[in-house]
Amino acid sequence: MITGERMGAVDENAAALGVPRKQLMESSGNAVARAVRDVAEPGSSVAIVAGRGNNGGDAFVAARFLDRHDVTTLLLGRAETIGTEIARENWEALQRAEYDTREITDSSGFELPDCDVVVDAMLGTGISGDLREPAATAAEEINAADATVVAVDVPSGFDADGGDHADNGVNADRVVTFHDAKLGLEDLDAELTVADIGIPAAAERFVGPGDVDLARPDTREGRPNIIGGGPYTGAPALAAQAALRASAELAFVAAPDAVAGEIQGYSEDLIVQPYEEDVLTPDVADDLLETAEEYDNVVVIGPGLGTADETLEATRQFLSAYTGRAVVDADALEVVPEIETDATLVCTPNRGELARMGGPDTDDLASAADEIEEFAAELGHVVLAKGANDVITDGERTRISRSGTVGMKVGGTGDTLAGIVAALLEHAEPLDAAAAGAHVNGITGERLAERNEHGFLASDLLEELPAVLWNGGDGDV
Ligand SMILES: NC(=O)C1=CN([C@@H]2O[C@H](COP(=O)(O)OP(=O)(O)OC[C@H]3O[C@@H](n4cnc5c(N)ncnc54)[C@H](O)[C@@H]3O)[C@@H](O)[C@H]2O)[C@H](O)CC1
Numbered sequence: 239m240i241t242g243e244r245m246g247a248v249d250e251n252a253a254a255l256g257v258p259r260k261q262l263m264e265s266s267g268n269a270v271a272r273a274v275r276d277v278a279e280p281g282s283s284v285a286i287v288a289g290r291g292n293n294g295g296d297a298f299v300a301a302r303f304l305d306r307h308d309v310t311t312l313l314l315g316r317a318e319t320i321g322t323e324i325a326r327e328n329w330e331a332l333q334r335a336e337y338d339t340r341e342i343t344d345s346s347g348f349e350l351p352d353c354d355v356v357v358d359a360m361l362g363t364g365i366s367g368d369l370r371e372p373a374a375t376a377a378e379e380i381n382a383a384d385a386t387v388v389a390v391d392v393p394s395g396f397d398a399d400g401g402d403h404a405d406n407g408v409n410a411d412r413v414v415t416f417h418d419a420k421l422g423l424e425d426l427d428a429e430l431t432v433a434d435i436g437i438p439a440a441a442e443r444f445v446g447p448g449d450v451d452l453a454r455p456d457t458r459e460g461r462p463n464i465i466g467g468g469p470y471t472g473a474p475a476l477a478a479q480a481a482l483r484a485s486a487e488l489a490f491v492a493a494p495d496a497v498a499g500e501i502q503g504y505s506e507d508l509i510v511q512p513y514e515e516d517v518l519t520p521d522v523a524d525d526l527l528e529t530a531e532e533y534d535n536v537v538v539i540g541p542g543l544g545t546a547d548e549t550l551e552a553t554r555q556f557l558s559a560y561t562g563r564a565v566v567d568a569d570a571l572e573v574v575p576e577i578e579t580d581a582t583l584v585c586t587p588n589r590g591e592l593a594r595m596g597g598p599d600t601d602d603l604a605s606a607a608d609e610i611e612e613f614a615a616e617l618g619h620v621v622l623a624k625g626a627n628d629v630i631t632d633g634e635r636t637r638i639s640r641s642g643t644v645g646m647k648v649g650g651t652g653d654t655l656a657g658i659v660a661a662l663l664e665h666a667e668p669l670d671a672a673a674a675g676a677h678v679n680g681i682t683g684e685r686l687a688e689r690n691e692h693g694f695l696a697s698d699l700l701e702e703l704p705a706v707l708w709n710g711g712d713g714d715v
């Protein structure tokens with residue numbers, strides 16, 4: 239089961255792996271033609287009703303695989319308004335090859351020819367809102383026609399992110415969807431075919447640029463609060479600055495007043511809020527909990543907190559009572575297996591912390607991915623286990639991030655990671671935020687290593703990471 243927007247991420251990952259969308263479109267179109275041949279003898283008449291996006295593009299490909307049928311392709315719009323390169327190229331191929339095609343430039347001009355089969359290729363996962371004209375009129379005529387309706391990917395009007403279908407949508411007899419069933423398709427009264435279109439499993443297993451695009455906000459938003467500092471002051475400062483570089487609007491740091499000035503000294507961009515204790519105490523935790531619940535922002539707890547008994551007790555108390563979203567890192571991690579909480583946690587252990595939490599004790603996290611998935615299922619939270627390859631899992635789905643480089647072993651890269659995940663967690667699903675965060679942190683390190691393989695610092699990541707986040711972490715370092 240997959241949503242339309244996640245399908246877009248998988249497509250993008252496939253392209254980054256070397257399987258471009260045009261190749262996928264060729265396979266999609268072929269799968270549609272197979273379904274048409276299933277329901278219509280050679281010589282039958284087929285009317286393709288195509289939109290101006292890749293859904294239409296799939297059907298332009300299908301037309302080429304139906305040479306033994308009598309095919310007419312109707313484009314809803316003028317050819318020059320076709321929205322994507324690969325759809326346009328496939329339309330132009332039909333023109334040069336003198337296929338029977340028509341451009342419908344206004345909805346009153348739409349007349350569905352008498353036919354045995356209609357291919358509904360108006361709208362796929364790119365739909366937004368209920369069917370607009372001319373698709374709405376076309377859908378009405380398709381629904382009224384005495385023909386078998388084969389829908390491309392989803393029946394036009396179906397929302398592949400929400401799983402519901404527009405009232406004025408197409409009622410298909412058969413749906414040929416690609417790669418994975420779209421959420422809600424099975425509830426429709428149509429025969430469903432899930433066609434493989436050559437997307438490698440790696441496009442879902444390994445984190446790629448599509449995941450970064452999925453988790454990235456459109457504009458700056460979110461105000462994460464880093465609860466850190468005590469014995470150490472660099473960690474919370476790195477995490478907070480990374481959050482700002484990874485799209486947060488503001489970054490707060492709650493720290494003991496003895497070190498607050500030092501943390502503020504690292505960067506005027508941080509809003510450091512001192513509390514009058516030497517370490518994080520249960521009383522302070524209560525105040526921070528009140529603030530966190532009131533502002534509903536993401537919390538990062540752990541960077542530089544230290545392991546004083548009082549601090550661990552305060553962390554246990556905070557996380558048990560907290561009901562929001564938090565990234566739990568470093569010294570705070572050890573309390574997570576001990577508590578029950580309604581909070582949504584993303585835990586970011588390195589291999590030692592993972593073992594101490596009760597997870598597998600291994601250097602090669604990727605080969606222990608299944609055990610880490612089981613551990614996350616028991617823990618009830620997302621685990622981002624950091625290693626040469628990061629394993630990111632919510633106990634059901636598991637992703638591997640292969641990004642990173644040996645230079646990332648320098649101290650502080652876990653703090654920047656925590657900050658990036660926090661910024662993305664403000665609006666993305668926890669697993670998506672964790673996967674994208676791991677990937678962006680790693681690709682950023684790869685870019686630094688290009689210039690300076692072993693000598694870069696965690697603080698060097700800060701300036702480099704926005705370019706990685708905003709160009710989709712494309713890995714083309
Ligand atoms: N891996 C895969 O699954 C692949 C899927 N493919 C096909 O690509 C479409 C998605 O294509 P996209 O270009 O993103 O969008 P659509 O073609 O679905 O629609 C965009 C098109 O429709 C117009 N539009 C949007 N909303 C409405 C509306 N409410 N009413 C009318 N018109 C609307 C918009 O203006 C655009 O012109 C996917 O479904 C698959 O079929 C690829 O082939 C590759 C692999």
Ligand SMILES: [K+]
Nearest residue numbers: 358361392394
């Ligand atoms: K469709």
